[in-house]
Amino acid sequence: MDINNSVALVTGANRGLGHAFAKRLLERGARKVYATARRPETVDLPGVEVLPLDIADAASVRAAAEAASDVSLLVNNAGIQTGTDLVTGSLAAVRHELETNVLGHLGMIREFAPTLARNGGGAIVNVLSAMSWFGVRGANAYHLTKAAAWAMTNGVRLELAEQGTLVTAVHLGLADTDMSAGWPVDKIAPSDLADAALDGVEAGSAEVLADQWSRDVKSRLPLKPEEFNATMERALAALTAV
Ligand SMILES: NC(=O)c1ccc[n+]([C@@H]2O[C@H](COP(=O)([O-])OP(=O)(O)OC[C@H]3O[C@@H](n4cnc5c(N)ncnc54)[C@H](OP(=O)(O)O)[C@@H]3O)[C@@H](O)[C@H]2O)c1
Numbered sequence: 001m002d003i004n005n006s007v008a009l010v011t012g013a014n015r016g017l018g019h020a021f022a023k024r025l026l027e028r029g030a031r032k033v034y035a036t037a038r039r040p041e042t043v044d045l046p047g048v049e050v051l052p053l054d055i056a057d058a059a060s061v062r063a064a065a066e067a068a069s070d071v072s073l074l075v076n077n078a079g080i081q082t083g084t085d086l087v088t089g090s091l092a093a094v095r096h097e098l099e100t101n102v103l104g105h106l107g108m109i110r111e112f113a114p115t116l117a118r119n120g121g122g123a124i125v126n127v128l129s130a131m132s133w134f135g136v137r138g139a140n141a142y143h144l145t146k147a148a149a150w151a152m153t154n155g156v157r158l159e160l161a162e163q164g165t166l167v168t169a170v171h172l173g174l175a176d177t178d179m180s181a182g183w184p185v186d187k188i189a190p191s192d193l194a195d196a197a198l199d200g201v202e203a204g205s206a207e208v209l210a211d212q213w214s215r216d217v218k219s220r221l222p223l224k225p226e227e228f229n230a231t232m233e234r235a236l237a238a239l240t241a242v
Contacts (some may be wrong), residue, residue, distance in 0.1 A: 004029035012078030016177035020190030053103035101145035121164025173213025
């Protein structure tokens with residue numbers, strides 16, 4: 001799929017990675033970019049079409065799908081990380097993360113799949129995380145949602161193959177946005193992450209491992225759980241010691 005001439009819709013485009021996606025899509029020649037946000041007045045990108053969209057609100061998702069019937073590339077980016085553990089943390093927060101990071105993304109795909117089919121198949125980018133594959137104390141709800149979103153992405157890819165929709169999973173360690181502000185370590189620049197994802201779409205890739213951290217974590221998956229956890233503990237300690 002060519003980014004040039006595509007009609008893209010980005011969720012959470014008012015800041016962070018979503019803002020970078022919308023900007024790079026315009027710069028790479030997308031014909032139209034719907035920059036969507038819960039608070040549309042916070043989108044500050046000249047040249048985009050601004051739409052209100054709360055991905056956790058089914059009526060809002062439906063209204064966006066009705067308003068943007070020409071979309072050929074859906075960038076499912078919006079997400080939250082509430083810093084919640086699974087056993088002792090607030091169950092309402094766990095649900096809120098699931099409603100946003102998993103069911104919010106899935107709701108977008110369900111509403112936009114017919115649009116993508118009508119527009120030639122198109123592509124979906126799901127912004128996931130290296131935390132699809134590992135947990136950390138203090139953010140295990142997020143790990144749960146990204147693991148579930150990875151499985152959702154894999155399932156949706158199978159279901160949309162017939163209509164010719166490319167489904168690209170994008171994994172990353174840390175990007176320099178508000179979400180990772182508490183981690184004073186090396187992070188990928190949001191525009192580089194957007195470019196890696198869009199290059200993946202143009203190459204027809206099912207998966208983009210956007211940084212060394214995500215490549216390293218995925219390569220450890222064959223390890224036994226105890227070895228995997230010990231290796232991750234060492235890697236996280238080395239990361240924060242720098
Ligand atoms: N930054 C990282 O290190 C990192 C690493 C791995 C994966 N990711 C993933 O990358 C994606 C983008 O994260 P980010 O770093 O850009 O985070 P961010 O700077 O915190 O921005 C999150 C964006 O998502 C939007 N959002 C949250 N809930 C929403 C909802 N219900 N409906 C619509 N928009 C909603 C926010 O809108 P408001 O302004 O209204 O809150 C904001 O635009 C997320 O899926 C995240 O899990 C990030």
